[in-house]
Structures are given as C-alpha cells and as structure tokens.
Amino acid sequence: MIIRSKAPLRISFAGGGTDVPPYPEEHGGAVLSATINKYAYVNIIPDNRTVVNVTSLDYELNIKYHLPSAVVYNGKLDLVKAALKVMGVDRGAKVYLHSDAPPGSGLGSSSSMVVALVGAIRHWMQKPMTAYEIAHTAYEIERRELQIAGGMQDQYAAAFGGFNFIEFFRDSVVVNPLRIRPEVMNELQYNLLLCYTGGIRLSANIIEDQVGRYRKGAAQTVKGLAELKEIAYQMKNALLVGKLDNFGELLHQGWLSKKKLSSKISNPRIDELYELALKKGALGGKLLGAGGGGYLLLYCPYTRKHVVAEALETVGGKLIDWNFDLHGLQSWVSSEGRIEGMI
Structure with a gap:
C-alpha cells in the first residue's frame, strides 16, 4: 500500500508581506493568490518497523531515524522530521518526496511540501482534518x-x-474562494508570463529584515505594507469584474510598494529584467515570493507577449510553461496499480 498526496504551488498576485506577523495581528492582512499546475508530492509506504526512512528524490538525500528517538533538526529534511513529530507519527514507514520547483523559487514550494506531508500523514493515520486545520x-x-x-x-x-x-486577522484566517468566470481565467492565463530569473534566495533573511524594519516603525516599510493591502482589495475587484488591464497595472503598483519593504527584495539583475519587460510592452508584474530571486510574473497584452518573451530569453530569462489548477491538497491510496478513494 502506498499513500500518496500532492499539494499545488501558487502564484501570489498581491498582498504578500501583510500575512507576516506581527502585521496581521495589528492591522489585518489580505492576499490574492491562485494555485498552478506545479506540485509538491509525498509518498508514504507504511511498514511494521520502528524506523522512518525519508528520501528526497530531487536532491538524492536520505535520512533514517528510529522511533521514538528525539528528532534532531540539522538542516537535512527538517520539514519532514517536524511534520512527523507534530502529527504524532509513532510507526515506521518509507517516505519519498518530490517537488516541481525548488525551495526559494517564490512559488511557495516549501509550504506546499508541508501541506502535502500533513495530507499524506492524515490519510495514513486516519485523522479527520479540515482544509483550515491542515x-x-x-x-x-x-x-x-x-x-x-x-x-x-x-x-x-x-x-x-x-x-x-x-484575509488574516489577530485570531483567525478567512479564505474567500473567488468564482472567476472561465473567460476571465482564460484571458488572464493568456496574458501572463512566468519567467525564471535564477538566483534561488533565502526568503527567511528577507522576511526578517522586513519584520525588523516594521517593528522599528520604518516609514517606507509601514507605508508599503498598507499599500499592498489596499492593492490586494483593488486587484480582487478588478479580477472579479474582468478588468484585466487594470489588473496588470495594479501588479506594477504592487511591485513598487513591495520594494519599499526591504532593500533586499530586488537586485540589479531583477530590475534589469523587469525594466526590459516594461520597455517591450508589459503592463506590470512582480517577483513572486519574498524577493531576491526566483520567478518573475508579468502581465502583457497579447499583442506584446511574444515580444516580451523573446526579449527576456535573449538576456537569459527562462520562460516556464504553466496553467492554473483549481484543486487544493489531494491524497489517495495506490495498491499494486489499483487506485482507491481520494480525499
């Protein structure tokens, strides 16, 4: 019996940073995002031993530890160790991991992996959990x-x-699913480009700098966060009514506000790619994730999309094929090629 799960990666359109404590507890945060057809995968093969053997198929890393030994966090597959500990796993298994994007890419891959781990363990241990609880x-x-x-x-x-x-509040999180018309979704997909800039970044360092500036009351950081929250609401409204050129322009405004949070969010290479895209006809865009590297999202009128793409590739940008995916976490059991119920 193999328990499998997959959780989608995401692109964040607006509001990133307002979900980082202590800002949401003090002011409330808001983020607009969508999941895409890139995933984090977890496979669990239970056995009767008291050993957990974890393998990353992407990095050819392997760890093994005996239950109920104390978990030691040493930088080697710590996300898995922590998930097994918090979920109370007390039995042996082989665990295999795979992701369509590396940590630090700006697509939320680390968190998607943890969600996939929680989903697979929940299925294995038969723990009832809602999406909010997961x-x-x-x-x-x-x-x-x-x-x-x-x-x-x-x-x-x-x-x-x-x-x-x-929406993020002091003591709660509220997820508002948006009913986007199919024609709007198709048009948005048609007009967006996803470009890999290189330079996997350490998002924690950037976030710590941002939080430190906010706690000190740095005017630019405080102003940038307030602007990002307002832009998230404006962008949601533009998306719901299908005003996609306005959506693209708001992406640009959001990127300018995002750069106010920390001097580490952008760098000369990212600025070069972004300015080139605007020069060739993009209406707006933003770096996904905390900043410093990873994926650049750009909104281009369809008459200019190919021009922007060619220009970015000429200077070393790598365009990624992708699409929206409307499904969240999924888990199922595979037994000798026979598929059993999905949760």
Whole structure:
C-alpha cells in the first residue's frame, strides 16, 4: 500500500508581506493568490518497523531515524522530521518526496511540501482534518516548530487550491474562494508570463529584515505594507469584474510598494529584467515570493507577449510553461496499480 498526496504551488498576485506577523495581528492582512499546475508530492509506504526512512528524490538525500528517538533538526529534511513529530507519527514507514520547483523559487514550494506531508500523514493515520486545520498545522510546523520566518498565505493556498482572497486577522484566517468566470481565467492565463530569473534566495533573511524594519516603525516599510493591502482589495475587484488591464497595472503598483519593504527584495539583475519587460510592452508584474530571486510574473497584452518573451530569453530569462489548477491538497491510496478513494 502506498499513500500518496500532492499539494499545488501558487502564484501570489498581491498582498504578500501583510500575512507576516506581527502585521496581521495589528492591522489585518489580505492576499490574492491562485494555485498552478506545479506540485509538491509525498509518498508514504507504511511498514511494521520502528524506523522512518525519508528520501528526497530531487536532491538524492536520505535520512533514517528510529522511533521514538528525539528528532534532531540539522538542516537535512527538517520539514519532514517536524511534520512527523507534530502529527504524532509513532510507526515506521518509507517516505519519498518530490517537488516541481525548488525551495526559494517564490512559488511557495516549501509550504506546499508541508501541506502535502500533513495530507499524506492524515490519510495514513486516519485523522479527520479540515482544509483550515491542515493549513494551520502546516503553519505551526514551519513557523513554530522549526522557527522559519515567514507568513501564512502559502499553507492556506496549497490546502484550499484555486483563486482565493485570504484575509488574516489577530485570531483567525478567512479564505474567500473567488468564482472567476472561465473567460476571465482564460484571458488572464493568456496574458501572463512566468519567467525564471535564477538566483534561488533565502526568503527567511528577507522576511526578517522586513519584520525588523516594521517593528522599528520604518516609514517606507509601514507605508508599503498598507499599500499592498489596499492593492490586494483593488486587484480582487478588478479580477472579479474582468478588468484585466487594470489588473496588470495594479501588479506594477504592487511591485513598487513591495520594494519599499526591504532593500533586499530586488537586485540589479531583477530590475534589469523587469525594466526590459516594461520597455517591450508589459503592463506590470512582480517577483513572486519574498524577493531576491526566483520567478518573475508579468502581465502583457497579447499583442506584446511574444515580444516580451523573446526579449527576456535573449538576456537569459527562462520562460516556464504553466496553467492554473483549481484543486487544493489531494491524497489517495495506490495498491499494486489499483487506485482507491481520494480525499
């Protein structure tokens, strides 16, 4: 018996940063995002031993430890160790991991992996959990157990899937699924480019700098966060009514506001690519994730999309084929080629 799960990666359109404590507790945060057809995968093969053997198929890493030995976090597959500990796993298994994007890409891949882990373990241990509970548990694993700096949007995006407007308050998170008309979704997909800039970044360092500036009351950071929250609401409205050129222009405004949060968010290479895209006809865009590298999202009128794409490839940008995916976390059992129920 093999228990499998997959959780989608996401692109964040607006509001990123307002989900990072302590801002949402003090002012409330708001993020607009959508999941795409790139995934984090987990496979669990239970056995009767008291050994957990974990293998990353992407990095050819392997760890093994005996239950109930104390978990030691040493930088080697710590997300898995923490998930097994927090979920109370007390039996042996082989665990295999795979992701369509590396950590630090800006697509929320680390959080999607934790959501996939929670989903697979929940299926294995037969624990009833809602999407909210799964997302919250994934957040606790990353931010509390492992003390990794970051926000809350990625876990909820991966657990729920689709287009969501997510609001963050002092004591709660509210996920508002958006009913985007098919023609609007198709048009948005047609006009967006996803370009890999290189330079995998350490998002925790950027977030720590942003939080430090906010706690000190740095005017630019405080102003940038307020602008990002307002832009998230404006962008949600533009998307719901199909005003996509306005959506593209708001992407640009959001990127300018995002850069106010920390001097580490952009760099000369990213600025060069972004300015080139605007020069060739893009209406707006933003770097996905905390900043510093990874994927650049651009909105281009269809008459200019190919021109922008060619220009970016000429200077070393790598365009990625992708599409929206409206499904969140999924888990199922595979037994000798026979597929059993999906949850």
